[in-house]
Amino acid sequence: MSKSLSLTPVETVACCSPLTKEPLSHEQAERIAPLVKALADPVRLRLLSIVASHADGEACVCDLNDAFDLSQPTISHHLKVLHEVGLLDREKRGVWVYYRVDAGALRDLGALLGGVVG
Amino acid sequence: MSKSLSLTPVETVACCSPLTKEPLSHEQAERIAPLVKALADPVRLRLLSIVASHADGEACVCDLNDAFDLSQPTISHHLKVLHEVGLLDREKRGVWVYYRVDAGALRDLGALLGGVVG
């Protein structure tokens, strides 16, 4: 895996001490913020929790659309945000697209915030 | 402590299962999101980490202002956001105002996201 600027936010988070241990550098904060920002929306929080707790750990977009009173493009948009930041994996099977939570990413983020050692 | 709508986001988070355990309700997501949103900014992430890792667990605004290349009102604004959501406690002593991290709040949020049982 590359060490370059193309690190996804998720990859960045994995290697930081807990927030409360030592001050975050400017660069660390700039990289972590997008990941937290991706979670900072009620719809995306629900999307993530629905996917995570779904049978087989994955859910197709059609299931997700039904869970909200929002247009399909809006759900698609939120899924894209979560995917781009590395919290959700995508897989297309036939006509359907299945999303799956990157459990390690969530765990690392939790550790970073909560103070549990990663 | 009241069970009413006046729950601070921090109080709300403390009582939820991890994100990945079961789907968040609409109401839960609406309450948790502001807390995550408060963290979803690089400046606020750094502010929190600086305060948390400071000697005695507290820092005065003057220290914080010096750590950033931003105007004093801007820092004041970010501190207010973190305070209103319950992540930072304020205490005025003389002319100075000291901020302190609510460690439990951060821990609960980490548990909620990371999946560690609260």
Next chain:
DNA sequence: TGAATACATTGACAACTGTCTATGTGTGAT
């Protein structure tokens, strides 16, 4: 009382975000 210091509040403005409608793209079935 007056001046200086530490911090908060206000108001303004550009940038970003969430949502929608309309449209595009790929896949499977007839």
Next chain:
DNA sequence: ATCACACATAGACAGTTGTCAATGTATTCA
């Protein structure tokens, strides 16, 4: 081939957010 379906993308628009300069409010000291 054509049609229907599942999902993504584009463009538009209102609401929110981060920042600053200017101003307000306590508090201490002289």
